[in-house]
Amino acid sequence: MYLHLGIKKRHAKRIGYSRDYCNYCEKPVIAELWRYRAWLGLFWIPILPLNKRQHWLCSKCNKQTDSRYTTGLVSKIVILLFSLIVTALLFDPEAQQYNDYIWWLRGLSIIINILCLVWLFKHKKLPSHQQRRAKLAPLKDAHCHFCQGPLYIGLETRCDACKLKVYRTVKDATKLSSKRPS
Ligand SMILES: [Zn+2]
Numbered sequence: 001m002y003l004h005l006g007i008k009k010r011h012a013k014r015i016g017y018s019r020d021y022c023n024y025c026e027k028p029v030i031a032e033l034w035r036y037r038a039w040l041g042l043f044w045i046p047i048l049p050l051n052k053r054q055h056w057l058c059s060k061c062n063k064q065t066d067s068r069y070t071t072g073l074v075s076k077i078v079i080l081l082f083s084l085i086v087t088a089l090l091f092d093p094e095a096q097q098y099n100d101y102i103w104w105l106r107g108l109s110i111i112i113n114i115l116c117l118v119w120l121f122k123h124k125k126l127p128s129h130q131q132r133r134a135k136l137a138p139l140k141d142a143h144c145h146f147c148q149g150p151l152y153i154g155l156e157t158r159c160d161a162c163k164l165k166v167y168r169t170v171k172d173a174t175k176l177s178s179k180r181p182s
């Protein structure tokens with residue numbers, strides 16, 4: 001029997017925003033901080049409450065800003081090897097059955113190999129998300145990004161209309177476990 005066990009998000013709530021680097025958009029964006037309680041769920045039934053969690057969602061593409069969206073070096077090598085194997089099979093002298101097309105296919109597969117090679121050699125070690133975050137200028141807006149209303153600026157910065165906290169940097173908000181019992 002197939003049991004669908006998984007993590008469910010309950011009471012997800014947008015609690016703030018800041019500036020972050022989005023790995024999907026590949027540029028600095030306004031990112032929304034979403035907090036939720038993780039539940040262990042069986043099918044659609046939440047059965048066990050887990051910890052509170054949070055993540056940053058890009059306000060442009062709605063994806064998690066720190067996830068990975070580019071092809072890694074290992075995947076590129078695997079794709080190139082696969083393409084080389086296909087080429088080797090196409091150059092098999094026994095492959096007579098596609099006689100009319102075989103030269104087209106061989107030519108095409110060589111072009112694909114070359115493109116794969118170029119793609120592989122152009123692979124650059126990208127700066128990590130941490131490094132990119134560290135380079136961002138802190139957010140110093142006086143107006144809310146969402147409603148354009150004036151922000152309350154005191155001990156904390158927030159938009160009362162949107163009920164959002166405004167963090168100067170992403171790091172300012174990563175204090176989920178700061179309320180440790182002393
Ligand atoms: Zn994005």
Ligand SMILES: [Zn+2]
Pocket residue numbers: 144145146147148149159160161162163
């Ligand atoms: Zn607002």
